[in-house]
Amino acid sequence: MKKILKNKYDIQQMRLSGKITADVLTMIKNHIYPDISTQDINNICHHYITKIKKAVPACLGYKSFPKSICISINDIVCHGIPDKNILLKKGDIVNIDVAVIKNNYYTDASKMFFVGKVNTKKKLLCKITRKSLYQALKCIKPGIKINNIGKKIQKYVESQKLHVVKEYCGHGIGNNFHEPPHILHYYNKYDCLKMQAGMIFTVEPMVNTRSQYVECMKDGWTVKTRDGGCSAQYEHTVLVNQKGCELLTHQKNEKIPKIFINN
Template sequence: MGTPLIKGMDVERLRRAGQAAAGTLAHVGARLAPGISTADIDAWVREDTARRGGTPSQLGYKGFPAAVCTSRNHVVCHGIPRPDERLAPGDIINVDVTTCLGGFHGDTSATFLIGEVSAEARHVVDVARRCRDAGVAVVRHGARLGDIGAAIEELARQEGCSVVREFGGHGIGHQMHLPPHVSHVGRRGTGITLRSGMVITIEPMVNLGRAEIRVLPDGWTVLTEDGSLSAQFEHTVLVTREGCEILTPTPPAGEML
């Protein structure tokens, strides 16, 4: 099954879902500080998502017990919020928000710096952000899926980092996860051809050390195998004839609250 092409009013519904998710992410990000628990983040996401008229897509998805993924330091993805996990100066934390609004989903994440962080932490966060943007920059009608992975992997390698292979982006629309799988590694000119109207997420997970990962017994929490820091940034994008439209843009500072 291929990715459904989004047309007409459905594009506007996707924009609204993406803007809601981006607004919640910005709202939560502005409140992060040492001493905040990851359970606090979960509560804020629930409250803000409801305030915007949406529901958290992640809550209950395949049994996931929270409304948001909170992945701190060497946690690559799918970190489960806990009341006993508190942010400390020097931490980095990825907050992954997905909102269902009007029957469509918007999916976005960012990694935040808590207080003064090490040069290594700042580096991996910066590289992860630039890797996402490099992947987004090659999206257009007629591009190949492998072009995205190649752009991301090349930049990460140049910066001395690695890209997680086991997880990637995905199609999105009426469901949170749809085909195709969007690998963040690859070769240019390979993979399916992107078509105007496709909606996908680009969300590279970039490690400061090696790319290998392991999953905790909870079945969700993914760690770097070598204990190195990991960072991630994500946008939902609509493929267009001219390039792409970012459906989860960061709102202006005055609109975050």
């Protein structure tokens, strides 16, 4: 039985793992430019995780996933597989999803990157998706029903005339990549579990421009919008503490606090 509440040692180890995950996303920014292949980006991240940080890329080999990170461009919602034949182009928006294992503890985070000059509509999609995550962080604290996370995200995203993907959700994380509880990014009145100090889980809303509908490609991994619209995602691994929450994957120069006091 996977434990939902983490002890002090677990939390200490996950802070180490989370810092590595965050550092990968900070490092890779300088390698996002036109004509680089997604395989080259994967290789840079793999080297950084394994050789510089002495950690393990959690995606590599997970349920036979063939690469060390996921890279999802424009209409790809999630789980894009790096490929030497896929090159970034000016105007692309790119999600890089990184998960690492350090001392047998997992953490997971993702963010969007712009390739050269990006149009206003794509920029706005990314801004709204990031803000939906940030707003949800403000409701995380002990005693609050976990469905408030999805309620906050869905309300804000739909107020901006965009669409939350419902097929994929956040998840508990620790000694395993995916643990209880599920973290929905839309409101479910039956999801009445209350948050407790010591819970660690990911919040990772995926937001589409045209509709919520997605489909999985023949490779069994790559998920695209069904209508060709663009998609964006931001993700953090979050610890519930006594007064709010702590972002274990908080990144350098991120314009939010690492610790939220949610009175």
